[in-house]
Amino acid sequence: MDPFRSLLLLSSLFSVAAPHSILQISPGSRRHGDRSAWKGDELYCESWRFSVETNDAGVWKQVPEICVGFVREYMTGERYASDCAMVSNNSMSFAGGVEIAGDGKDAWIFDIDETLLSNLPYYAAHGFGSEVFDENAYNEWANLADAPAIPASLILYNGLKGLGFKLILLTGRTEVQRNATAKNLLLAGYSNWERLILRGIDDVGKPALVYKSHKRAELEGEGYRIHGNSGDQWSDLLGMPVATRSFKLPNPMYYIE
Template sequence: MKFAVFFLATFLVASQCHGGSFRSFPLEMPTGYGDGVSHDDVRCASWRLAVEAQNIFGFETIPEQCVDSTAAYIEGGQYQSDSKTVNQQVFFYASDLKIQDNDVVIFNVDGTVLSNIPYYSQHGYGSEKFNSTRYDEEFVNKGDAPALPETLKNYNKLLGLGVKIIFLTGRLTDKKAVTEANLRKAGFHTWEKLILKEPSNGQNTLEYKSTERGKLVQQGYRIIANVADQWSSLKGGNQGLRSFKLPNPLYFIE
C-alpha cells in the first residue's frame, strides 16, 4: 500500500542584505508523519534546501532549532556525499572539453578547498554570529585547516587533465603566507595563482571576485569552471563556462 503524504514548508525572506532577518512559517503535516523523524528535522532540511537554492539569504545565523539537524547533516555523511556529487560534475564537465593551455578552474578557499567545519563545529554550526577577529585567530592564523576531501580528489583529477588551478579568496593579502602553507599542508601542492584581497579594497565579495575574474580573462585565461560554496563567489561578471555550487548551510556571505 502506498501512502501519499503532503507537507507545506513556506519560507519568506524579509531582507536581501547581509545580516537581514527572515521569517519562516511552521511546517504543517499530519500527526504521525515520518516514523522517527522529528518535525524540526524535516523543516530544517527544507530550510537548507532553500538556502542552497538562494531562496533564503541575508541571514546572520541559522535557526536555533536547526543546530542539531545541521550538525547531523555535516557530520553524518550527507554533506560529504553532496560535496562529492558536485565535484564529480566539475570533473565530468572538464573531461568533455578539449583542454587548452590557458584553461583554468577557479576555486574559492574557505568552505570550498579548506574545510572550516572544525571552526564552526565549535561555534554552534552557524548559530553564532560571525566574528572575523575570532575566525582569524582560532582558524586562519593556525594554518592547519584540513582539505575538503572530495575537493582534493577533484583537484588532483583536474591537474591530470592538464587544467590549471587558480585559488580566489576573500582572505586579505596579509594572510598569504599562512594560506599558502595551509594549502600545501592539506595536499594542494601546486597552483597557477593564489589571489587574495587588498585591505584597501572596499568591494563586497560579488564585486571583488567579478573584478578579479575579469582580470584573468584579460590576461588570456579561459575560465572553464568556477567552484565555490557561496553564491556571491559565483555570480556577477566573467563567470566562466560553468559555475558549480558546493553545499554550505552554515553562513551567508554577500
C-alpha cells in the same frame, strides 16, 4: 494539433489525475511560516537548507536555533561528504569534455574556505553557525593553518591538474593571510596552483560578488579561459564574467556577504 486544443487536453488530463496525485498537500500545510504544518523540525530544517543552497533565503547571518542540531549532524555525517562528492563528480564529468588548448590559459577557479579547506573545527567550536560570525576569531583560526582538506575537493583538484587545467585560487581572505593560507593549502595536500589571489588594500570592504567578478574579469583580460568555477557561496559564482560552468558546494552554516 492546434496549440489551444492541446492545452485543453492537458488540462482535462490533469483534472482527472489530480485526485490521485502524489502531491497530496493538505490546505493547512500551505500556510507560510506555520511550523506546526510541517512534520517535525527535521523536515523544516531540510527545507531551510534547501532554501539556502538555492539562494532563495538571500542574505542571512545565523542558523535558526531549531536547526543547529540538524546542521551539526549534516556536517559531521555522511550526507555532507556525499554531497561534496557529487559536486566533485559532476565537475570532473564536465572537465573531461573540455578541449585543453595547451597554451596555459585553460583555467579553473577555486574558492578556498569550505571549497578546498574545511573550517568545520572552527564552526564546531562556535555553535555550528548559531553564533553571529566573529571575523577576528575566525582570522585567528585561519592563521593557525590547521584547516583540513575537503576530501572530494582534493580529488577534484588533482584530477583537474592532471587534465592540464591551470588552477587559480580566488579567496576573500586578505593579503596579510597569504603565508598562513599557502601553508595551510600545502599541508592539506594542495600544490602547484597557478595563482593565489587574495584581497588587496583596494579590495577590502568590497562585496564578495563585486570583488570576485572584478578578479575574473582581470584574468580574462590576461587571456585565461575560465572553464570552471567552484565555490560554496553564490557570491563565489555569480557576477560577470562567469565561468562556462559553475559548481556550488554545500554550506549550510554561513552566508557571508
